[in-house]
Amino acid sequence: xxxxxxxxxxxxxxxxxxxxxxxAGVAGGAFAYWTAAGSGTGSATTGSSxxxxxxxxxxxxxxxxxxxxxxxxxxxxxxxxxxxxxYVGAVTPSITAVTETPAAIALWGDPNYATDAGKPQGxxxxxxxxxxxxTLVPSSDAGDETVGPNATQATSSSNDFSLGTIVFKDLxxxxxxxxxxxxxxxxxx
Amino acid sequence: MGRLTxxxxxxxxxxxxxxxxxxxxxxxxxxxxxxxxxxSGSGNSGAAxxxxxxxxxxxxxxxxxxxxxxxxxxSYTDSRPxxxxxxxxxxxxxxxxxxxxxxxxxxxxxTHSFRVEAQSGKGPTSTPATYTWTxxxxxxxxxxxxxxxxxxxxxxxxxxxSITNPYSFTMKVMSVSVALDSTSKAGCVVxxxxxxxxxxxxxxxxxxxxxxxxxxLGVTPLPKVWMLDLPTNQDVCQGAGVKFIxxxxxxxx
Numbered sequence: 001x002x003x004x005x006x007x008x009x010x011x012x013x014x015x016x017x018x019x020x021x022x023x024a025g026v027a028g029g030a031f032a033y034w035t036a037a038g039s040g041t042g043s044a045t046t047g048s049s050x051x052x053x054x055x056x057x058x059x060x061x062x063x064x065x066x067x068x069x070x071x072x073x074x075x076x077x078x079x080x081x082x083x084x085x086x087y088v089g090a091v092t093p094s095i096t097a098v099t100e101t102p103a104a105i106a107l108w109g110d111p112n113y114a115t116d117a118g119k120p121q122g123x124x125x126x127x128x129x130x131x132x133x134x135t136l137v138p139s140s141d142a143g144d145e146t147v148g149p150n151a152t153q154a155t156s157s158s159n160d161f162s163l164g165t166i167v168f169k170d171l172x173x174x175x176x177x178x179x180x181x182x183x184x185x186x187x188x189x
Numbered sequence: 190m191g192r193l194t195x196x197x198x199x200x201x202x203x204x205x206x207x208x209x210x211x212x213x214x215x216x217x218x219x220x221x222x223x224x225x226x227x228x229s230g231s232g233n234s235g236a237a238x239x240x241x242x243x244x245x246x247x248x249x250x251x252x253x254x255x256x257x258x259x260x261x262x263x264s265y266t267d268s269r270p271x272x273x274x275x276x277x278x279x280x281x282x283x284x285x286x287x288x289x290x291x292x293x294x295x296x297x298x299x300t301h302s303f304r305v306e307a308q309s310g311k312g313p314t315s316t317p318a319t320y321t322w323t324x325x326x327x328x329x330x331x332x333x334x335x336x337x338x339x340x341x342x343x344x345x346x347x348x349x350x351s352i353t354n355p356y357s358f359t360m361k362v363m364s365v366s367v368a369l370d371s372t373s374k375a376g377c378v379v380x381x382x383x384x385x386x387x388x389x390x391x392x393x394x395x396x397x398x399x400x401x402x403x404x405x406l407g408v409t410p411l412p413k414v415w416m417l418d419l420p421t422n423q424d425v426c427q428g429a430g431v432k433f434i435x436x437x438x439x440x441x442x
Binding site: 033034035036037038039040041042043044045046047048090189 | 253255256257325326327328329330331332333334335336338339340341342343348350352356360362365367370372377414416418420426427428429430431432433434435436437438439440441
């Protein structure tokens with residue numbers, strides 16, 4: 001409990017006016033200097049995980065993920081199914097699956113079967129195309145995105161934001177297993 | 190309610206109300222907020238014929254108004270020697286009080302009124318001299334709940350605090366601050382995950398006996414609260430309550 005402190009008193013004597021017929025005589029004045037402390041408590045609640053969805057807007061073509069091509073930015077926007085305004089913090093992209101073409105699987109092995117032996121040595125020390133053939137970099141501009149309750153953020157130049165960048169590594173080995181491969185990306189925040 | 194000390198009891202003569210002309214001049218005082226009165230105290234509309242002149246309350250040592258002090262001491266004199274005095278605090282009946290003065294202690298947070306009358310023998314009493322002042326020694330209250338979403342990377346949102354002025358006079362708030370205290374979840378360290386910005390504006394006033402938000406008072410910039418977006422996993426903070434401690438200072442205008 002806070003308490004009152006440092007009370008100071010100062011008096012200032014003045015001269016009053018006598019009023020005929022009244023008993024008021026010489027009057028004085030004083031200034032009181034009073035202080036008080038204030039206190040209290042408050043609270044806030046941190047949000048829990050909500051069904052916020054990041055929607056990828058950018059579709060990467062086969063010509064954008066080839067050795068020697070610069071990193072491609074993956075743009076996206078959001079859908080908020082929660083009843084409250086939600087925010088998206090920094091987005092971390094990842095590759096959850098690499099799906100080769102049937103021809104590549106036949107030739108180089110299936111990346112979903114790590115023991116798929118007997119195939120020629122592929123890139124990144126594997127027999128097949130894998131996540132090791134790609135570099136994903138988290139976005140630096142996400143983290144201040146806001147979507148109102150039960151709303152989808154409109155796709156626009158102002159709303160869309162980078163979910164990260166992806167580049168196909170230019171490795172010294174044979175990366176033919178990645179030709180035509182499909183990547184499944186996921187984003188977390 | 191105050192407690193009388195140094196009080197000697199005695200009979201008080203009933204004053205006979207009469208209209209008289211001015212009985213002469215007297216010396217008195219007044220305070221900026223406190224009030225004193227010669228000839229207009231409640232309970233008497235005038236002094237009876239033959240009554241002593243209105244006593245004068247001494248200005249030395251008077252309680253300021255407002256004041257944090259829950260004690261008060263009064264001295265009083267009368268132009269006529271050998272008179273006795275009767276005193277009253279607030280609504281209490283007049284009782285004999287020593288000519289050397291009277292002290293009160295344990296005064297509550299309220300506006301108090303001290304009255305003193307002079308009496309010669311068992312004759313009629315004079316018009317009362319009155320002094321009114323306000324005791325205010327309880328803290329004022331700051332409250333407020335942050336309702337905006339709080340999540341990693343959430344933007345700083347304002348915390349519109351409410352200030353309750355419990356006093357009967359306008360209060361000038363000199364400072365308000367918000368401190369992070371704790372979270373409701375172990376492992377979610379409040380200082381690591383949350384931040385507040387302080388109110389840095391000028392002093393502002395809150396009307397007497399009222400509760401106002403900073404927004405209602407037009408006070409800016411409001412304190413703000415946000416959650417940091419750390420490179421580490423902050424899932425432990427999901428659903429965590431965050432407690433704030435508010436503090437401030439005020440003075441009379």
